[in-house]
Amino acid sequence: MGMIKSAITNHQIIIQMIKREILSRYRGSVLGLLWSFFTPLLMLGVYTFFFSTVFKARWSEIETESYSSYTLILFVGLIIHTLFAECINRAPLLITGNVNFVKKVVFPLEVLPWITMGSALFHAGISLVVLLLGQLLLCGHLAWTILLFPVILAPYLLMLMGFLWFLASMGVYLRDITQTTGLITSVLLFISPVFYSLEMLPAKMRMLAMLNPLTVIIIESRKVLLFSEMPNWNALKVYSVCSIVIVWMGFIVFQKTRKGFADVL
Numbered sequence: 001m002g003m004i005k006s007a008i009t010n011h012q013i014i015i016q017m018i019k020r021e022i023l024s025r026y027r028g029s030v031l032g033l034l035w036s037f038f039t040p041l042l043m044l045g046v047y048t049f050f051f052s053t054v055f056k057a058r059w060s061e062i063e064t065e066s067y068s069s070y071t072l073i074l075f076v077g078l079i080i081h082t083l084f085a086e087c088i089n090r091a092p093l094l095i096t097g098n099v100n101f102v103k104k105v106v107f108p109l110e111v112l113p114w115i116t117m118g119s120a121l122f123h124a125g126i127s128l129v130v131l132l133l134g135q136l137l138l139c140g141h142l143a144w145t146i147l148l149f150p151v152i153l154a155p156y157l158l159m160l161m162g163f164l165w166f167l168a169s170m171g172v173y174l175r176d177i178t179q180t181t182g183l184i185t186s187v188l189l190f191i192s193p194v195f196y197s198l199e200m201l202p203a204k205m206r207m208l209a210m211l212n213p214l215t216v217i218i219i220e221s222r223k224v225l226l227f228s229e230m231p232n233w234n235a236l237k238v239y240s241v242c243s244i245v246i247v248w249m250g251f252i253v254f255q256k257t258r259k260g261f262a263d264v265l
Helices: 002-009 011-026 032-054 067-093 109-139 144-173 177-191 203-209 215-225 233-264
Strands: none
Touching: 002 011, 002 109, 002 233, 011 032, 011 109, 032 067, 032 109, 067 109, 067 144, 067 177, 067 215, 109 144, 109 215, 109 233, 144 177, 144 215, 144 233, 215 233
């Protein structure tokens, strides 16, 4: 309840600081916010060229499968992973990078992870638009199941918020976490089913892969965004329960440790 109450009470602060966060990233550039659209568009073009023309990569052994479909499948995994990486890599510096907010007793420090999440979601949303445009251009249609994507994304965002609160608080006391998160997100890019299908792994490895926090979301996102398939509701139920536990524990750790932030900094 404290977590929800804080978000509702400080929603205006969160919205304004998200806007400032997004605009500050492109301040001084000629194209400004257009870079947030052109960057994923350019990357999708690069992936399409190299994976379809150079590597001739396929997602499956089906001969009728187009090379461009691999690009779209890959792009979905990259959107999910990039959202994760942007949040996790920035989390340990949220408090140490805003010392002036720590010294202000009235400032609600617990909103800082919301701001990071909002900024990352903005860029993920732009990439999603580029993905849908690419699918419309390359495949000629959109899956109606894209309407279910927010349902899949919701527990994923809850889990990310839990990690954000936990890592933001731990980053104050353990400065090595900043280096560790970058390594973890890089490793997760290759052990998550981003570049390959989960079915390509041995049966024993698949069970371990399901413990990866990105695996379920990547698989279910591809189903609804590209394949017009219904998600695995049982898997999402288990994932949602785990996400609720993680966000609850992350918020508790943050609230318990925040009393020592000013002394350490």
